Amino acid sequence: MPDIFKRHSFKLVFLLLLAVSFVAGQQNTSITVTNQNIALVKEERQLDLNKGYQEIMLEDIPVQIIPASVLVESDFDVLEQNYEYDLISVDKMLEKSLEKEIIIEHAEQGKITGKLLSATASSLIIQNIDGITQVIPRNDEQKISLKGIAEEKQPFIIRPALKWDVEAAQNKKYDAMISYLSRxxxxxxxxxxxxxxxxxxxxxxxxxxxxxxxxxxxxxxxxxxxxxxxxxxxxxxxxxxxxxxxxxxxxxxxxxxxxxxxxxxxxxxxxxxxxxxxxxxxxxxxxxxxxxxIYRVNSDDAExxxxxxxxxxxxxxxxxxxxxxxxxxxxxxxxxxxxxxxxxxxxxxxxxxxxxxxxGNAFDIVSERTVVDVKRPSNRSERRQVEYKIRNHKDSKIIVEIVESVPQNAEVTEHKSNGNHVRHTANALKYNVEVGANDEFLFNLTYTLSW
Incomplete structure (x- = not known):
């Protein structure tokens, strides 16, 4: 059913009896929140139950609850669970009023009474007691009374709830620990x-x-x-x-x-x-x-x-x-x-x-990387020669860390340079070089890859 508030608003008067038995609210809660958009909620509730089978509503639960995650620890048995999230709305009320009597009142058009046959965002279709069908355009001045809706046996759901079919051994108040996940x-x-x-x-x-x-x-x-x-x-x-x-x-x-x-x-x-x-x-x-x-230059982003x-x-x-x-x-x-x-x-x-x-990136330090030579000593090896030009425009000397990335499926069998070798990992060679104040340093590196 379309949302009839999309184009028009109207006043709505209805007669409604809510004969719903809801359980008591939680007494104590504990929440464990993850940083992955989900949380575990633990609630202590007290439920006043009669001996035998009965239906209860557990209200005041999150809209984003994951119903399948509910865990109940108590002395009664939960035989069936339904997540009731079809909440009361104008659409829902009009839907339940189909083929029932409604009254439309307007300052100029007067009062129109009849059976509701259809309700859309733009109009209502009703049939009066003489069998005449009328199409009533929606407008902001109308007042609508829904009489037949009071005959509904199923109560409207005002907020999300869990409906349980439970079995209790005796008449008493049961303490329950209820745990669930919520998004x-x-x-x-x-x-x-x-x-x-x-x-x-x-x-x-x-x-x-x-x-x-x-x-x-x-x-x-x-x-x-x-x-x-x-x-x-x-x-x-x-x-x-x-x-x-x-x-x-x-x-x-x-x-x-x-x-x-x-x-x-x-x-x-x-x-x-x-x-x-x-x-x-x-x-x-x-x-x-x-x-x-640390000043760091990476081979794949050397500038x-x-x-x-x-x-x-x-x-x-x-x-x-x-x-x-x-x-x-x-x-x-x-x-x-x-x-x-x-x-x-x-x-x-x-x-x-x-x-x-x-x-961020340094303003007064400039880096350039050049592949000088690449050779293939064999079908399963490659020798690379690269150079880095580091220009320091600061008035003090600096240490620059140079990180030369290598393929993960290759092994570095030898390497030599004019810098201080710091670390050799599975996918990188790391060196420290000192660059004087307002000076330039040319770092040369040759290494062989085998696979």
Missing amino acids: EMTWQADYVGLLNENDSQITLSGWVTVNNNCGKSFKQTKLKLMAGEINLEQPGRPQPRYETMMVAKATSAFQEKAFFEYHIYDMDRKTDLLNNQMKQIQLFGETTGKTTK NVHVLISFENSKQNNLGMPLPAGTIRIYKKDGEEREFIGENHITHTPKDEKIDIEV
Whole structure:
């Protein structure tokens, strides 16, 4: 049935009896939110049941509930479950009024009474007691009364509900723990870092942003946040980022612990999670650690010199806690002021791992890469000779990290250069070269690939 509000609005008066038995609301709730747009909700409810078979409605549930995920822990048996989400609307009321008496009143046209035969966005078709069929155009001045709708045996659903057929052993109030999954609840971490003037230290604070768009509000609920990649049939949609700089002063509101192959952040107090609300809670307060500034040139993007801020996520560096994935925004002191210098996304990072934050590209450093020669000593090997020209227009010397990417299916059997070899990984050769102030350095590299 089309939505008859699309083109016209009208006043609607109806007689309706709601004879529905709904169970009591939840007493205590606990929510574990993942950062993959899904959450586990646990509710304690008390149900007043009679002995034997009966039908009950569990209302006040999220619109985005996954009905198949419902788990009930109690002394009664749930024999059948139906998810009732066909909510009351003008369309639904008119649909249920077909072939029933309605009254249309208009200031100029007067009162028209008849049986409703059809209802569309533009008109109503009714048949009066004389058998005459009339097409009544919709307009804003009409008032419609639906009398026959009160005869409906099935009540209208005002909000989503679970309808259960249950069996109870005796007449009493049963305590039940009801758990279910709901979509459209997620969270992400946001970090703020403040560099000192010589880029040797960073003051870092962390916040979590919790988004609730599940269609239900939770008052004074226990909140847990789960960090890690759980396997889901359908991945959640990315959430919009929240561009705000915040400076934390207090201690963390969460206790962190390992759980299975993930990490859980347990909030130390209850909180409200209202529907369509974005809530921000401190993850940890300000802590200062040592940093290193890195200039990096990648072979597949050699014309850009990337600037990274690197630090160790360790207790020795005043950190050392698992950091959930999120966006880190970097500011830098400029005298008494602060300036934004860049942001980057970090993945889930365990303790004692290094974090590299790419904040942008260097303005005063220029890089060029040239393939000088390629030879094939055999059918299963290749020798490459490349050179990098690094020009430093700064008034101080710099160290540049050069990363030469190699195919993953090939093995580097030999390499030589005029730079300091730092690391050799499965898909890259890494070197550090020193470039003097206002000077140029020509880095030569020859390596052989075998497969």
